[in-house]
Structure formats: structure tokens, C-alpha cells
Amino acid sequence: MKRTCLAFLSTLLAAAVAAQSPPVLFSTPMSPRDANYAIQVTLDAAKHGLRGEERIRWRNITDTPATDAWFHLYLNAFANDHTVFMTESGGQLRGDAFDKGHWGFCEVRSIALVGADGTRTPLVQLFPREDHTVMRVVLPAPVPPGGDAVFEVTFEDQLPRVFARSGYAGTFNMAGQWFPKLGVFQGAKGWNCHEYHANTEFFSDFGVYDVSITVPVQYVVGATGVLWKEVRHGAEKTLSFHAEDVHDFAWAAQPDFVDRSESYMGVQIRVLMQPGNRASIPRYFAAVKQDLKDYAEWIWKYPYPEITVVDPPMNGMGAGGMEYPTFITAGASPFMGKRILIPEVTVVHEFGHQYWYGMEADNEFERAWLDEGINSYYEARIMDAWYGPERSFVDDLWGWNLGEEAQERMAYLSLPDMDPIVLDAWKYVSQHSYDVITYDKSALVLKTLENMLGRKKMDEVMRAFFMQVKFTHPDTRDFIRIVSQAAGQDLAPVLEPMLYGTGTVDFRVAQVRNVPRSSPQGYDLTGAAPVLYGTGKKKDKNQEHGRVAKSPFKESYDSTVVLERRGSLVLPVDVAISFSDGTTRTEHWNGEGRYTAWTFSGPKVVRVVADPKDLVPLDLNRLDNAWVDEGDGAVARSMTTRFRVLYQSLVAILFNVL
Amino acid sequence: MEWVRAIGNGLFRGRGKALGTLLIWGSGFLLATIALNPMRRGFHSLFDKAPASRALLGGGGLDTLFDTGMHQPAFWSAATAMLPYMILLAVVVGLVLMSGVYAQAAEGSGSWRAFWRGAAANVLPFTALLLLNLLLWAVVGLGVGILFAAAWHGVRDTMDPARPWHLFWITLWSALIVVNLFRNSLGFSQARWVLTGGAEGVARCFLRSVAFTFRRFVPVNLMTWTLNLVRAGAMILAVFTLSPGYGTTGRWLATAALLQGGFLFAAYLRVGEARAQVSYARAFLEPATVAAAPMPTGKDEEPSVAAAPVSESGGMEEVPGA
Numbered sequence: 020m021k022r023t024c025l026a027f028l029s030t031l032l033a034a035a036v037a038a039q040s041p042p043v044l045f046s047t048p049m050s051p052r053d054a055n056y057a058i059q060v061t062l063d064a065a066k067h068g069l070r071g072e073e074r075i076r077w078r079n080i081t082d083t084p085a086t087d088a089w090f091h092l093y094l095n096a097f098a099n100d101h102t103v104f105m106t107e108s109g110g111q112l113r114g115d116a117f118d119k120g121h122w123g124f125c126e127v128r129s130i131a132l133v134g135a136d137g138t139r140t141p142l143v144q145l146f147p148r149e150d151h152t153v154m155r156v157v158l159p160a161p162v163p164p165g166g167d168a169v170f171e172v173t174f175e176d177q178l179p180r181v182f183a184r185s186g187y188a189g190t191f192n193m194a195g196q197w198f199p200k201l202g203v204f205q206g207a208k209g210w211n212c213h214e215y216h217a218n219t220e221f222f223s224d225f226g227v228y229d230v231s232i233t234v235p236v237q238y239v240v241g242a243t244g245v246l247w248k249e250v251r252h253g254a255e256k257t258l259s260f261h262a263e264d265v266h267d268f269a270w271a272a273q274p275d276f277v278d279r280s281e282s283y284m285g286v287q288i289r290v291l292m293q294p295g296n297r298a299s300i301p302r303y304f305a306a307v308k309q310d311l312k313d314y315a316e317w318i319w320k321y322p323y324p325e326i327t328v329v330d331p332p333m334n335g336m337g338a339g340g341m342e343y344p345t346f347i348t349a350g351a352s353p354f355m356g357k358r359i360l361i362p363e364v365t366v367v368h369e370f371g372h373q374y375w376y377g378m379e380a381d382n383e384f385e386r387a388w389l390d391e392g393i394n395s396y397y398e399a400r401i402m403d404a405w406y407g408p409e410r411s412f413v414d415d416l417w418g419w420n421l422g423e424e425a426q427e428r429m430a431y432l433s434l435p436d437m438d439p440i441v442l443d444a445w446k447y448v449s450q451h452s453y454d455v456i457t458y459d460k461s462a463l464v465l466k467t468l469e470n471m472l473g474r475k476k477m478d479e480v481m482r483a484f485f486m487q488v489k490f491t492h493p494d495t496r497d498f499i500r501i502v503s504q505a506a507g508q509d510l511a512p513v514l515e516p517m518l519y520g521t522g523t524v525d526f527r528v529a530q531v532r533n534v535p536r537s538s539p540q541g542y543d544l545t546g547a548a549p550v551l552y553g554t555g556k557k558k559d560k561n562q563e564h565g566r567v568a569k570s571p572f573k574e575s576y577d578s579t580v581v582l583e584r585r586g587s588l589v590l591p592v593d594v595a596i597s598f599s600d601g602t603t604r605t606e607h608w609n610g611e612g613r614y615t616a617w618t619f620s621g622p623k624v625v626r627v628v629a630d631p632k633d634l635v636p637l638d639l640n641r642l643d644n645a646w647v648d649e650g651d652g653a654v655a656r657s658m659t660t661r662f663r664v665l666y667q668s669l670v671a672i673l674f675n676v677l
Numbered sequence: 678m679e680w681v682r683a684i685g686n687g688l689f690r691g692r693g694k695a696l697g698t699l700l701i702w703g704s705g706f707l708l709a710t711i712a713l714n715p716m717r718r719g720f721h722s723l724f725d726k727a728p729a730s731r732a733l734l735g736g737g738g739l740d741t742l743f744d745t746g747m748h749q750p751a752f753w754s755a756a757t758a759m760l761p762y763m764i765l766l767a768v769v770v771g772l773v774l775m776s777g778v779y780a781q782a783a784e785g786s787g788s789w790r791a792f793w794r795g796a797a798a799n800v801l802p803f804t805a806l807l808l809l810n811l812l813l814w815a816v817v818g819l820g821v822g823i824l825f826a827a828a829w830h831g832v833r834d835t836m837d838p839a840r841p842w843h844l845f846w847i848t849l850w851s852a853l854i855v856v857n858l859f860r861n862s863l864g865f866s867q868a869r870w871v872l873t874g875g876a877e878g879v880a881r882c883f884l885r886s887v888a889f890t891f892r893r894f895v896p897v898n899l900m901t902w903t904l905n906l907v908r909a910g911a912m913i914l915a916v917f918t919l920s921p922g923y924g925t926t927g928r929w930l931a932t933a934a935l936l937q938g939g940f941l942f943a944a945y946l947r948v949g950e951a952r953a954q955v956s957y958a959r960a961f962l963e964p965a966t967v968a969a970a971p972m973p974t975g976k977d978e979e980p981s982v983a984a985a986p987v988s989e990s991g992g993m994e995e996v997p998g999a
């Protein structure tokens with residue numbers, strides 16, 4: 020199966036070269052293909068500049084005529100320190116700082132509308148937004164529904180020093196968001212074309228990309244799509260890439276990439292590695308393979324023939340951990356021991372975006388959780404399946420483990436309630452809040468949903484969502500509607516407060532009371548003849564009334580357990596209550612009201628655990644979820660010993676330098 | 678190969694090793710125990726009744742630990758409140774103990790009384806020597822730091838992606854070398870002090886020891902780095918054997934015992950290093966200039982080298998050509 024697929028791909032590419040036209044990857048288009056790009060670009064390796072020409076064929080797939088066209092010029096975010104991006108980020112993003120003086124820009128030299136007869140009408144560039152990351156042109160005549168518009172654009176880019184995703188570092192060049200690119204026309208709502216904000220990612224329509232990249236011959240180039248032609252001319256070479264049913268195109272070039280390929284499940288995996296990170300190549304391959312396998316099983320088989328993984332250099336890490344169609348950037352470092360699974364997690368995450376962003380193309384400006392959140396949920400699922408849930412993030416580092424869910428929960432706990440999940444990305448109170456809510460809280464919400472529905476149902480529900488929205492632009496409402504349908508129950512009451520609200524939940528065992536019940540004394544009239552029960556003590560007043568029977572009742576208790584729900588988020592929870600006779604019963608609380616109470620008569624309650632299976636990861640504090648009669652002190656002892664290592668080492672170090 | 682002999686002398690020969698080792702280990706244990714006490718009690722009240730915390734036994738459950746950070750920030754500040762006092766106390770205790778260890782190394786005595794006598798006599802000059810050395814090496818460290826800050830700034834624009842990686846290693850080793858130079862220069866000034874009975878005064882002892890450290894740069898560094906290697910080896914061994922965990926009482930006890938064994942070994946190495954420094958410094962001082970021990974010798978002590986009057990003209994100079 021694998022071999023035949025690859026043989027098919029290479030036959031396809033050979034035929035394409037012979038015919039001097041790009042190959043056809045999918046005989047039936049998977050997407051609407053309403054935004055198609057043919058681009059020729061040349062890299063000025065010394066200046067890290069790009070010169071390009073593009074021909075955009077756009078089709079109006081709405082029922083509203085388009086009177087204008089809006090374009091993103093993303094690189095202009097780095098043109099000066101007064102752009103929206105730079106103002107919002109303060110020159111800091113994802114732990115990376117912008118290097119002022121190494122600005123970047125995307126300048127449109129010319130833009131013209133090409134008529135059906137080939138006539139070119141030059142268009143005037145307008146800048147309707149706060150900065151030059153958005154350009155608008157007024158069309159001489161409206162494009163009717165179903166009609167086409169062809170734009171010819173010449174442009175010049177200066178890559179900034181790597182900061183947010185794009186740029187150069189040494190001889191490494193990362194071209195992401197590098198060409199003038201159409202926004203998304205939404206009919207009566209007009210063009211959806213936001214400025215490049217610090218917190219936002221991207222949104223665009225699907226199409227076919229034919230991109231020819233000219234670089235000095237010694238450069239190794241990785242890009243979206245398949246490489247189908249390579250032509251050398253003097254000191255330069257031109258590489259032609261072709262991609263179908265994608266909505267972006269990115270490429271990276273560096274002379275000394277270590278270039279490795281492997282095939283798996285019919286997909287060509289290409290890794291372009293920094294020479295210093297050679298040792299991590301197998302880790303990248305293993306992560307992509309795990310992804311291909313799990314996604315095929317849980318969602319849909321990866322449809323594209325290739326995936327390229329680019330490893331950015333240490334001084335270009337701002338380009339790492341990023342997704343583009345069939346092309347992702349990761350991040351490894353010789354610092355990173357095998358026990359910290361960041362390279363694996365990064366690849367698993369970025370590959371996951373091929374589904375959540377790549378094919379399920381939500382508006383990342385406005386509803387980022389639909390890709391980052393769902394993707395983070397699957398990142399955890401895949402890492403858990405691979406390494407086990409206890410150690411899917413840190414695998415035994417000096418005796419410590421950290422699972423993905425725990426890692427996501429810790430991030431969530433750091434800022435759980437400043438912003439809702441469904442929010443325009445630039446409106447979050449901070450980058451930190453955006454990260455925590457969009458990635459971590461969203462993933463935990465989906466985990467909560469999984470815990471409510473069960474793994475099997477969850478898989479059906481998520482598969483249904485993906486299959487219904489793939490190659491479209493879904494919204495949160497679509498998500499709630501489709502998962503409700505698939506689950507066979509209205510999930511809106513569960514999901515809406517978590518997605519649209521900022522409420523939190525914290526279950527707490529508020530009270531456990533065991534009141535010993537004395538044995539009954541006096542006459543028992545339930546039998547055929549009255550029986551007198553005494554206290555069992557030597558001096559028993561009952562004895563004055565005659566022969567006293569031994570009370571048949573064992574020692575017993577009247578017990579009360581009070582469980583409290585703090586926070587405004589209502590979620591159901593199970594409670595396991597254990598008794599002194601060794602039995603345990605599980606009670607269920609739908610979470611309504613501020614508290615609930617259970618009373619029992621009989622053996623003593625010795626242990627109460629709310630959410631015993633950890634099904635509510637959103638619970639803000641799990642330490643107060645339980646009550647036990649007697650603890651054995653083992654945890655306190657072991658924790659003290661762990662801290663003793665630190666404290667005593669500190670003293671030892673001091674004694675060593677005195 | 679005087680430095681090899683010095684290591685041998687320091688680690689394996691002479692009396693007083695056990696006492697110094699036990700005192701250093703015991704003080705460390707005691708200081709940590711006192712500082713950890715509020716945390717230990719807090720852990721009991723936090724974890725004993727919370728089954729969710731049991732994951733911590735297996736090296737997981739970090740998010741549960743994080744819960745305490747989020748909901749009991751007061752706990753962590755209270756639990757770590759003793760830390761600065763512990764550090765301060767450790768500095769004082771360390772100075773006193775090392776004063777005793779160096780004095781014993783010079784005297785070759787293993788007695789309890791001699792240890793404390795030496796400690797009492799040397800602690801003030803040792804403090805002065807520490808401050809002088811700190812001052813000198815902080816300045817050097819700052820200079821090196823500025824140099825590397827500039828280098829890191831430069832490497833941002835490099836055309837060679839491997840260079841930051843190389844620079845990282847160079848930075849790390851440079852920092853380690855500076856730290857070790859500081860340790861050597863301090864160690865040899867302390868050794869010189871006890872060998873000369875402090876006859877030269879603090880300033881001169883300091884300057885001559887710094888000069889000595891540089892003059893005998895290669896053997897002195899070979900000596901320290903050999904000991905560092907043993908130390909690092911032991912540390913790596915400890916880290917990898919410590920991980921089996923804390924699940925049962927037996928495992929916890931084994932782990933704790935192993936841990937204390939490690940600290941005992943570290944204390945032994947520290948004493949050995951001090952003694953090696955004394956042995957090495959002694960080899961390069963004219964026998965006639967080695968002063969009597971700072972204290973009158975007691976009955977239980979070996980007779981010390983006969984005191985000779987220290988000449989004004991730098992009697993502590995090294996034996997030429999040694």
C-alpha cells in the first residue's frame with residue numbers, strides 16, 4: 020500500500036516534469052479552490068530580500084457582488100515600532116524579542132486587474148486599517164457571484180530578523196506570511212481582513228498554489244506542496260512547488276540543512292534539520308509517524324502526499340513551532356534531553372494543525388480555539404497514547420514525570436478566568452491569557468466533554484465534526500451544533516458556559532461528620548414478645564425491669580458528607596464514599612446548587628473523594644477534593660525528602676566555596 | 678606530579694579526616710532539617726488528607742502540587758521563609774568548620790579540641806580572606822560577563838547557525854573556570870594561612886596565594902578538576918539512583934539513606950580537597966618558613982614542625998625551581 024502510493028507519486032511527478040506542467044494531486048478538488056496563486060520569487064540571500072510576481076485568480080463564491088478586494092501584507096507588521104503588531108506585543112512574542120534595526124516589510128510595487136481579454140487595469144492601493152498590513156483596492160467593476168477576478172501583483176519583501184514566525188537568522192530564511200494575500204470575502208459581511216495583531220494568526224481561502232522559488236544553488240529549500248521541477252541556471256536554481264486544496268504557502272531555505280526523507284503510510288516525510296541537531300532527527304520522524312497513525316485512526320487519513328518539518332536554528336527559534344499547509348516548523352536543541360519531550364510535543368502539535376487549521380480552516384483571528392484548542396486536545400491524546408498519560412510531557416526527569424493534561428492544567432491554573440474561550444484573539448487581556456485560554460483551557464474543556472461522553476462517543480463526535488467542516492471555515496456554533504447531533508444530545512447547556520463564559524469550578528469536601536450512635540435500650544416491640552435491651556454496662560438501670568438482652572446493634576454512626584461547588588461553572592461530579600466496613604459507594608451530583616449533602620447510618624465514613632477518576636480537569640483545586648480519616652504521611656515525607664535534596668545541596672555548595 | 682601526591686595525601690593520609698567529614702555532613706543535615714521544618718509540617722496538613730496528592734509519590738501529580746501554589750501561596754512563602762536564614766547561617770558555620778578543617782590539615786591532628794581551637798583561631802582571618810577573594814573574583818567575573826554579553830550580542834547576526842551553540846559551551850566553561858579560580862585562590866590562601874600561622878598578615882597572604890594560583894596554574898587546576906570530576910561523577914550516580922522513588926516506606930528509607938551517603942561523600946571530598954591544598958602548598962614552602970601551628974600543641978597531637986622565626990624578607994617564598 021505504502022510502496023504503491025509513493026510509486027504513484029513519483030510517476031506523477033515524472034509525468035509532470037515531462038509535460039512541463041505541474042502534477043495533478045487530487046483529480047476531484049477537496050476544497051472550493053476560490054483563491055489560487057501562481058508566484059515567482061527570488062531570494063536575495065545576502066540581503067534576505069524577496070522579489071516576486073504573483074497572479075491571483077479569485078472566484079466570488081458568495082451570493083454578493085464584490086466591489087473591492089482586501090489583501091494582507093503581513094510582513095509590514097515589522098516595518099516600524101508603531102504597527103499594531105509591535106504596539107500590542109511591545110516587541111516581545113512567545114519568549115522572543117524583536118531586534119530593532121532589522122525591520123521587515125512587504126511592499127507592493129504594482130497591482131493590476133487582468134481582464135478576460137488580457138488587458139491590465141492598474142489599481143490604486145488604499146490602506147484602510149491602522150497600519151500597512153492591510154491593503155484595499157477598489158475594483159473597476161463588481162465581481163458578481165460566481166465571477167472571477169485575476170490580479171497581477173509585483174512585490175518586494177525584506178525579511179526581518181526572525182521574530183514572530185518569519186525572518187532570517189544567519190543563512191536561515193523562513194518565508195511565512197510573505198506574499199500579498201487575499202482576505203476572505205464573506206458576502207454581505209464584506210471582507211474579513213484584519214491587521215496582523217500580536218496574538219492573532221491567520222485566515223484565508225483554499226486554492227491551488229504554484230510557486231517557483233529562485234535561490235543560490237547551494238541552498239536547500241523546503242516548502243508547502245510537492246517539488247516537481249528543479250532548473251539550474253548559473254549560480255542559481257529555480258525550484259517549482261505545487262500544492263492543491265491548501266490556504267497558505269510557506270518555505271524555508273538554508274545552505275546546510277541536513278535533508279532526510281522517510282515514507283510512512285504513503286506519505287513522504289521530509290525533515291530539514293540544523294546540523295547541530297542531527298541527533299534529534301529520529302525524534303521528528305517518530306513524532307510525525309505517531310501523528311499519521313493516530314489521526315488516520317481517529318479522524319481521517321492524511322490526504323496530502325507529503326509533509327515537511329523544518330528545524331530552525333537556535334538563534335531563530337521565533338520561527339519554530341509553527342504550522343503551514345503540509346509544512347511545519349519545530350524546535351529541537353542539544354540542550355533538550357530525551358526526557359523532556361518538547362521536540363515530540365512540538366511536532367505532534369504542529370502536525371495536528373494540518374487538520375485543525377489546515378483542513379478545518381477556522382478564522383484564527385476571531386475563533387482561535389477551534390484550531391489551537393482542538394489541536395491541543397489531540398496533542399495530549401497522541402502524546403498520552405505514545406508515552407502514557409503520566410509522562411507524556413516529561414518522561415522521568417530525575418524521578419519527576421509530567422503528563423500533557425497535567426501540563427495543560429498547570430497552565431490553565433495560572434490564569435483561569437480572565438477571558439472566555441470564544442473571543443477575538445486581540446481582545447485578550449494579555450498574551451498569557453490568550454495562550455492559556457485558547458490552548459490549555461480549550462483542551463481541558465474538550466477533555467471534560469470526552470469524560471462525559473466516553474472515549475468512543477467522543478471519537479465519533481469529533482470525527483463527525485471534522486468530516487462535516489473540512490475545507491470550510493467553521494465557527495463555534497457549527498461545533499456545538501454538529502457535536503450535539505453526533506452525540507445524540509443537546510450539548511449546548513454543557514459547552515456554552517465553558518466556551519462563552521469565564522466561570523470556574525472547584526469542588527471541595529466541605530464537611531464530614533461521624534456522630535456515634537449509642538445502642539438502643541428499652542423494649543423492642545417488633546418481635547412476638549417484648550425484649551428488653553440494656554446498655555451492656557455493669558450498672559444498668561434496665562436490669563431493675565428484669566432480664567436484659569444484649570443489644571443486637573453493632574457500633575454505628577450517623578454520618579453527614581457535605582460537598583461544595585465553588586465558582587459559577589456548573590458541572591456534574593461523582594463522589595466516592597468509603598466506610599469503615601470496607602465498602603465504597605459512588606454518589607453522583609449534577610452540580611446544581613452551591614452544595615449537596617448525603618447522610619448515612621451505619622459504619623463510619625472513613626474517606627470521601629470527589630471526582631475520584633479525575634474527570635473534571637477544570638477543577639481549580641484538587642487538594643480539597645477529598646477527606647480521609649487518617650493519612651499515612653507518606654506524601655509529606657517524600658516531598659520533604661525531595662526538598663531536602665535541594666536544601667542540603669545548597670548548604671553543601673556553600674561549604675564548597677568557603 | 679606533586680598534585681597527584683597532594684590528592685593522595687588529602688584523601689587518604691593523615692588524621693582528622695573523619696571528624697571534619699562528620700562535622701560538615703552533620704551541619705548540613707541539621708541546617709536543612711531546621712530550615713525544612715515549617716515546610717514539613719505544612720506538607721502534612723496539605724497532603725495527608727488529600728488522596729489526589731498520592732501521585733506525587735510516583736514522581737507525577739505536579740499539577741496537584743501546583744494547586745497549592747495557586748491556592749496556598751502563603752504556604753510556600755511561609756515554608757521557604759527560613760531559606761535565607763539557612764543560607765546565612767550556612768556561611769557562618771561553613772567558615773568556622775573550614776577554619777577547623779584547614780587547621781587540622783596543617784597540624785595533622787585528629788582531635789576534637791584541636792579542631793575547634795583551630796576553628797576559633799582562623800575564622801576571622803578566613804573571613805577576611807573570603808571577602809578579599811570575593812572582591813577580586815567578582816570583578817573578574819563581571820569583566821568576563823561583559824565580554825560574553827558582547828559576544829552573545831554579536832552572535833545574533835552570525836551567518837553560521839552552529840556558532841551560538843559553540844558560544845554556549847565556551848560561556849559555560851569560562852564561568853566554571855572563573856568559579857574554580859576563585860575556589861583555588863581562596864583555598865590556597867587559607868592553606869597558606871594555616872601553614873604560616875598567619876605570620877604574613879591577611880593582605881600579603883592573599884596576594885601571594887593569588888600569585889601562587891596563577892604561577893602553578895596547570896597543576897593546581899588539574900588537582901581541582903580531578904576532584905570536580907569525582908564530584909560530578911558521584912552527583913550523576915546519585916541523581917540516577919535517587920529516581921526509584923518514594924512509593925513505600927522501605928523505598929523512601931533507602932532513598933533517604935542513599936542521599937545522606939551522597940552528602941557524606943561530598944563532605945569527605947571537601948575535606949580531602951582542603952587537605953590536598955594544604956599538602957600541595959606545603960610542598961612549595963621552605964620547610965624553615967613553615968610556622969608552628971597557630972596553637973600550642975596539646976598532648977594528643979603530633980609534634981608540629983619546629984617554629985622558626987619568620988624573616989621579614991618574604992620568608993614564605995616558594996622553593997625556587999620546585
Ligand SMILES: [Zn+2]
Pocket residue numbers: 368372390391394
Ligand atoms: Zn498551535
